[in-house]
Amino acid sequence: MPVEHAGSRSELALPATGYRMLLPDQWAQVPLRHGTDEAVDSILEDAYTRIPKDAPPDKVGPYKRELARRFRKAVTQAQETNALDLYLPVKPVADGSFNLGASILVSETLLPDRGRAATDPTELAVQLLSRDGVEQADLSSGEIDGALAVRREHVAASGPGVELASRRVEYIMAVPGDPDRWFVAAFSTVGAGDPRDDLSEALVEWFDAVMTTFRWRRG
Template sequence: MTPERPPVTGYSVILPDDWARIPLRHGTQDAVRQILDEAFSRIPPGAPRDKVGAYERELERRLRATVTRAQHSNALDLYIPFRSRRNVNLGASLVVSETLLPRRRGSDAGAPTDVAVGLLSQEAAEGADLTSGDLDGALAVRREHVVRADPGRGAELASRRVEYVASVPDDPHRWFVAAFSAVGSGRPDDELADALVDWFDAVMTTFRWRRG
């Protein structure tokens, strides 16, 4: 008899050292403060104080706005590229979240592929490209599309979005979502955006469920 596997309690994914994780449930402000302090510490000592002050305020505003948007989506973690020799780069981000479906007595959750597509279809997407596969052995659906600029919500530029939605093993009511966003060099369809999407797909091959 095959022993029962421990339940999934989390995930792991391998990202470069210059990416920083911001937990969105606990310890958020400490993580934000650490990133800002490190960024500010790299400012040259002789830099004009008025320009330094404006830079610090704008960087903090943008970072906190990014964090707030992620928290409003009830996400678990936010990852941003944190360049070791320059500063925080908010041109790309990765938001990880979990979706819980209601448990209905006397009925199942539906076919996993249909559920995944339904979750991804909750928001309109222009020219969305949908494919299915697996994520560390679990069924997953990948969607790639372009999100229009929306200055009213803090999105000043259009972005390229890639989302992976995966059924958490052994629990059809839990779904893992990884949403990557990149603005490229200012256009979501330029060569840099293409390269970033390819990079993110490579990152997701390192994804593993954490158990026990």
């Protein structure tokens, strides 16, 4: 997993008040607690401007409605998790289509009561990750911008309400200055229809690279 050390010792001692990470401009951020509707409307309007001007009118309307439906559904599902931010690829790919088959969900979680007696921060992070019942996963640990980070990778099977299996990578990080809070950045992709295909592999590597750019905003 990425291991990063950034900032002076005095900077690292300051409490975290936010975060930033570098993403390509094909990806858009949707805040999930405040300003969600405004962000969604703005992103969709921007996407509509990329529809070719010579596109048949009878195709444009259905295309817009389907794009809006899929996009709003993804946002609504993310809001139901009480997350902080959702990142989606919203600009067209080479063939002009939009690919919503990947996402990054940012959230935070609190230390479970049963973990307070533990002294190993890595053990606490694993406890937090294990609350969702995932049993077969690859785990590794390190530091990102001066904070402990545990990385988990696994394949989530399809099921009720979930059409396709997905490849998932989560980073859970201790929030500097607040030992009870943990930050989670969760990436999910269906690849080209198989969570173990070459596209999924490439996207997982891409997300790991994104996490090397992660930095805390400190007060």
